[in-house]
Amino acid sequence: MxxxxxxNLDALFGRISEKETLYLPVDGKGGAAFAPYAxxxxxxxxxxxxxxxxxxxFPQTETLYEERTSGxxxxxxxxxxxxxxxxxxxxxxxxxxSFSILxxxxxxxxxxxxxxxxxxxxxxxxxxxxxxxxTCFCHAFGIDAAAPEGDVSAWKEEGYLYLRxxxxxxxKLLQTLSDLLEDADEKDVENQILRTRxxxxxxxxxxxxxxxxxxxxxxxxxxxxxxxxxxxxxxGCGACTFVCPTCQCYDVREFDTGKSVRKFxxxxxxxYSDFTLMAHGNSRNSQMERFRQRFMHKLVYFPNNxxxxxxxxxxxxxxxQCPIGMNIVKVEKALEVRDDE
Amino acid sequence: MQDRMIARAKELLRDGTVxxxxxxxxxxxxxxxxPAVFTTEAELDRDFVYNAFTxxxxxxxxxxxxxxxxxxxxxxxxxDSYSFAQLMKEHRINRENVYIIGIESWGKADIGKIxxxxxxxxxxxxxxxxxxxxxxxxxxxxxxxxxxVYLEKCKNCKSKKIVxxxxxxxxxxxRTGSPRFDEVEKLEKMTPDExxxxxxxxLSRCIRCNACRNVxxxxxxxxxxxxxxxxxxxNKAAASxxxxxxxxIIRAYHVAGRCTDCGxxxxxxxxxxxxxxxxxxFIKDMNELYGEYQAGEDTDAPHPVINYAxxxxxxxxxxxxxxxxx
Numbered sequence: 076m077x078x079x080x081x082x083n084l085d086a087l088f089g090r091i092s093e094k095e096t097l098y099l100p101v102d103g104k105g106g107a108a109f110a111p112y113a114x115x116x117x118x119x120x121x122x123x124x125x126x127x128x129x130x131x132x133f134p135q136t137e138t139l140y141e142e143r144t145s146g147x148x149x150x151x152x153x154x155x156x157x158x159x160x161x162x163x164x165x166x167x168x169x170x171x172x173s174f175s176i177l178x179x180x181x182x183x184x185x186x187x188x189x190x191x192x193x194x195x196x197x198x199x200x201x202x203x204x205x206x207x208x209x210t211c212f213c214h215a216f217g218i219d220a221a222a223p224e225g226d227v228s229a230w231k232e233e234g235y236l237y238l239r240x241x242x243x244x245x246x247k248l249l250q251t252l253s254d255l256l257e258d259a260d261e262k263d264v265e266n267q268i269l270r271t272r273x274x275x276x277x278x279x280x281x282x283x284x285x286x287x288x289x290x291x292x293x294x295x296x297x298x299x300x301x302x303x304x305x306x307x308x309x310x311g312c313g314a315c316t317f318v319c320p321t322c323q324c325y326d327v328r329e330f331d332t333g334k335s336v337r338k339f340x341x342x343x344x345x346x347y348s349d350f351t352l353m354a355h356g357n358s359r360n361s362q363m364e365r366f367r368q369r370f371m372h373k374l375v376y377f378p379n380n381x382x383x384x385x386x387x388x389x390x391x392x393x394x395x396q397c398p399i400g401m402n403i404v405k406v407e408k409a410l411e412v413r414d415d416e
Numbered sequence: 417m418q419d420r421m422i423a424r425a426k427e428l429l430r431d432g433t434v435x436x437x438x439x440x441x442x443x444x445x446x447x448x449x450x451p452a453v454f455t456t457e458a459e460l461d462r463d464f465v466y467n468a469f470t471x472x473x474x475x476x477x478x479x480x481x482x483x484x485x486x487x488x489x490x491x492x493x494x495x496d497s498y499s500f501a502q503l504m505k506e507h508r509i510n511r512e513n514v515y516i517i518g519i520e521s522w523g524k525a526d527i528g529k530i531x532x533x534x535x536x537x538x539x540x541x542x543x544x545x546x547x548x549x550x551x552x553x554x555x556x557x558x559x560x561x562x563x564x565v566y567l568e569k570c571k572n573c574k575s576k577k578i579v580x581x582x583x584x585x586x587x588x589x590x591r592t593g594s595p596r597f598d599e600v601e602k603l604e605k606m607t608p609d610e611x612x613x614x615x616x617x618x619l620s621r622c623i624r625c626n627a628c629r630n631v632x633x634x635x636x637x638x639x640x641x642x643x644x645x646x647x648x649x650x651n652k653a654a655a656s657x658x659x660x661x662x663x664x665i666i667r668a669y670h671v672a673g674r675c676t677d678c679g680x681x682x683x684x685x686x687x688x689x690x691x692x693x694x695x696x697x698f699i700k701d702m703n704e705l706y707g708e709y710q711a712g713e714d715t716d717a718p719h720p721v722i723n724y725a726x727x728x729x730x731x732x733x734x735x736x737x738x739x740x741x742x
Contacts, residue, residue: 105621105688106528122536125687126623135623136653206536209445209553277553279444279539308451308477312627314686326652341653344625348643349652395527398627398684399472400448 077249078235078259087236087255088112088164094251095160095198098131100124109163118165122208123390127320128170131163132193133177135317136341139189139327143335152335155189158196162248165202168223169213169390173320174199175224176388179381180323198244201225203264205271210391212280212404218388221271230264237264280404285385287411288374296375297367301409306366308399313344315393315402321373321386324350345369370406417519418466420585421491424517425464426457428489434515435486438477440470446541447527451477453488466491468543471524471567473680475499476633482510490514493521494589495569497578498676498712499633504580505715506674508636518578520586523562523570528688530565533558568692569679572596579713591710596677600696619661621687624653628664628681628691634671668694673702673721676712705729 079087091097097112106125110116141152174194181190201223204211213220222228226245230237237259240246249256275281288296316322326343329336343350345368351358359365377386387403394402425437441452442465451472454460473496481488492500497518503509530538530550537553548565550558563571574596576589603611629635629642642651642663651663668675668691677699681691702709706720706728 103621104618105685108621120534206554208536209538274537274553278537279553304452307453310627310630312630312684313623313625314627314684317623317625318686328652339653343652347626347652348639349645349650352645394444394448396686397448398631398680400443400450402444402448404444405450 076237076239076259076261076264077256078237078263079252079256081231081234081236083255084118084236085114087252088116089114090252090255091162091164091248095162097162097164099164112164122204122206122211123167123170123392125392125396126318127173127390127392128163128166129173129177129320131161131197132174132190133181133323133325133342136339137189139338139340141332141335141337155192158192160196160198162198162200164200165229166199166223166225167204167390168201168218168220169211169388170320171199171201171223171225172213172216172218172388173390176321176377176384176386177323179384198227198248199225200227200229200238200245200248203228203230203267203271205231205267207271207275207278208391208395209279210394211275211278212283212389212391214275214281215283215285215389216385216387219272220275221268230267232264232267235259235263280389283404283407285374285387285407288385288407289378289383293371293375293379296371296410299410302363302367305401305406305409306363309346309362309366309401310398311346311348311362311365312398313342313346314396314398316344316346316369317342318392318396320388320390320392345372370403370410373403374407374410417586418464421466421517421519422460422464424585425454425460425489425491428515429457429460433487434489436481436488437464438474438481438488438490439464440466440472440474445538447525447538453481466519468523468525468541468548468562469527471526471570471683473499473631473633473678475503476631476636478514479503479508479636482513484513487513487515489517491517491519491585492578492581493519494576494578495521495573495676495678497580498575498710499678500712501580501715502674502676502712503633503636505712506636516581516583518581518584518588520576520578520584520589521570522576523566523573525562525565526567526683529567530560533560533565535560567679567683568690569677569683572679574677574710575713577713580715597696597700599690599693600700603693603697616657616661618689619664620657621689622660622664623687624651624660624663625686627684627686628689629667631680631684632667632671633676633678633680634674635667664689664691664694668698671695672698673709673719674711675699676710705733 092112098109099112100107100119101110101116102119107119107121108124138154141154143150181187203223204220226242228239240249324343325340327340329338345365373386428434437454440449441463443449447469449465449470451474474490475496535550535558539553540551542549546562548560548562572594573592575591641647675695679692702720709720
C-alpha cells in the first residue's frame, strides 16, 4: 500500500493527466459530475456523481459506422478510432461493480468491440465511501463500500490518500506515480474500514436483501398483481434508467446526414413507449408492462441468466432521482411480501 | 392537515360521493412520497401522507382518472388547481368525475437542497414551526430554515389561491407578489451571446430523460411528436448537442400560454436545469405584449396567443424591444 498527502493531490492528478486523460467527479451546477481534470479542479466532497460512471464505457450515443452509396456500390466506413488511455478517479464501489455487470453483457461472446475498446484503455481508481447516504444499499449485493474493487483502491484518511493496486493496470499506474508516493501500512485504513462498515449496517436500508426474490419463479413474479399499483404513478420518463449504472439497453438508429447514413446507437429506456418498437408494433403496450420490464430485468431475468447476480448495485440514484419517488427498493419490498400477508 | 384530509376522504368514500382518492403515499423515507390512488379506508390510514414533501402535482393524473368509472376525490394544492383548471379549459378532464378538495400549501421542501447543505444519511425530518429538524445516521441533528430549502417553485410561488374546488380544507389564499420574473430579467439584461452561452451551458447537462415533458400537465399530447417514429422528427438521440437544446425551446413554445408555471419541470430534472426560466420568459413576454394573463386562473379568459385582437403587437416588436435577428 502507498500513500501521499492530500495536499499533493493536485500534483498527483497533474502527473496522471500528463500521459492520459483523467476524469474525476467535481462539483458543478445540479450536483457532482465526472469531468476531465484541469489544473485547479478538485475532487467533490459529495458521495457520488449525479450520473453514473458507465458513460465512459457505454456512452449515451455513439456512431457505429457510416454508409455511403455511389452508383451501385455501397461503401461502409468504420468510424471507430482506437480509444486513448484514460483514468477514472474517485469511482465509488457501486459504480465499480456496475462495470462487471456491464462486462457480462458487452464482453460475453461475441464481445462488443466498441465497449471493449474503452474498457481496455480505462484504468479505474475507486474511492472508499466514508459517509454513505440513507439511499445506499450496495451491501445487499455483496459490495463493500468501505473497501471497493477497482484497478486501484483509494482511501482518504487523516490528511492522506492511501492507494492499493489491485490489478496489473493498477500496478502500472502506481509505478508511474512512484516518486509522489511513499510506503504505507494497511493498518492505517483499517479503522476507517471498520467505521464505514458500521455505518453501512446502521443505514435505514442496512438490512435489505434481494435474495427473497429468488424464492419465487419467474412467472410468479411476472404475474404478480402488485405491478399495477406499483406502476400506477410512473410518468414513463427515463430518469431512473439514465442515471442507473447498470441499465444497458440501447437502440440502433439511422441518421440521414444528407451525404451518408450514420448508423448510431443510443441509450434506450424500457420506460419509453417506443422501447423495442418493431414493425409489428410494440410488445409492451402499457406503462405497467414497461415498468415491470425494468425491475424484472434487474431482479429476475438478469440473475437467472448470470448465476444469480442481480442487475443492480444499490447506488441509490433512482431513489434520489425518480420524480414520483418510486424505486427498486419499494418494488422489492412489495414483491417479496407473501401473497397471504 | 394530514389527519383532517384522511378523515374527510374516509367520509366521502363512506357516503359514496367518491369511489377512490388521489393523494400521496408515504415512502421509505420522509421525502420519497408517491402519488397514489386509494380505494379503502384502511389504505388511507396506512399510507396516505401530506407533508413538506408532497410536492408532486396531481392534476395530470386526472386526465386518465377522470375517464374511469365513478368519481375520484383529488386533493389539489393551489398550484395544482391552476393546472387542473387549465386542463379543464383544454377539455382534457371530465370535471363531473372529479371531486376536488382544495388544500392550502405554504411551500414544499426540496430534498436536493437539504443535501446541498452537506447533510447526508438522513433518517428523519421533523417540522417545528419554521424549521426542519433533521436527524442522520451519523447521530447528528441539523436545524434548517424551511424557507431556505423550499423548492424554487414554492420560493417564487405565484399564488396561494385555489382556483377550482368543490370544498376547501384550510384557508383560501390570494395571488402573491412573488419576484418570480427577477431571474428572467437578469437573463434579459445579458447580451445575446451571454444568454446563448448561459443556455448552452445549462442545457448541456440534459440527459434527455424526458422527465420534464412527462411530468408537465401542459404536455398532454397522446403521443408526443418526439416519440412518434412516423413524425420524421423522432428524437431518441439528437444529431447534435444543439438539436438537443432545441427540444427544450420547442417544448417551451408548445406550452406557451398554457403553462401555469407550476414548476414541476425544474423540480423533477435530475440534472438541475432551471427549465422554468424558459417558460417564465414566455409568460413575462405575453404579459407585456398582450396584457396580464395567468394560464389556469380563468377558464373563460381568451388565450393570448391564439386569439386575435386588432391591437396585437406586430412581429417587428422584437426589434423595438432591442432584440436582434438571431
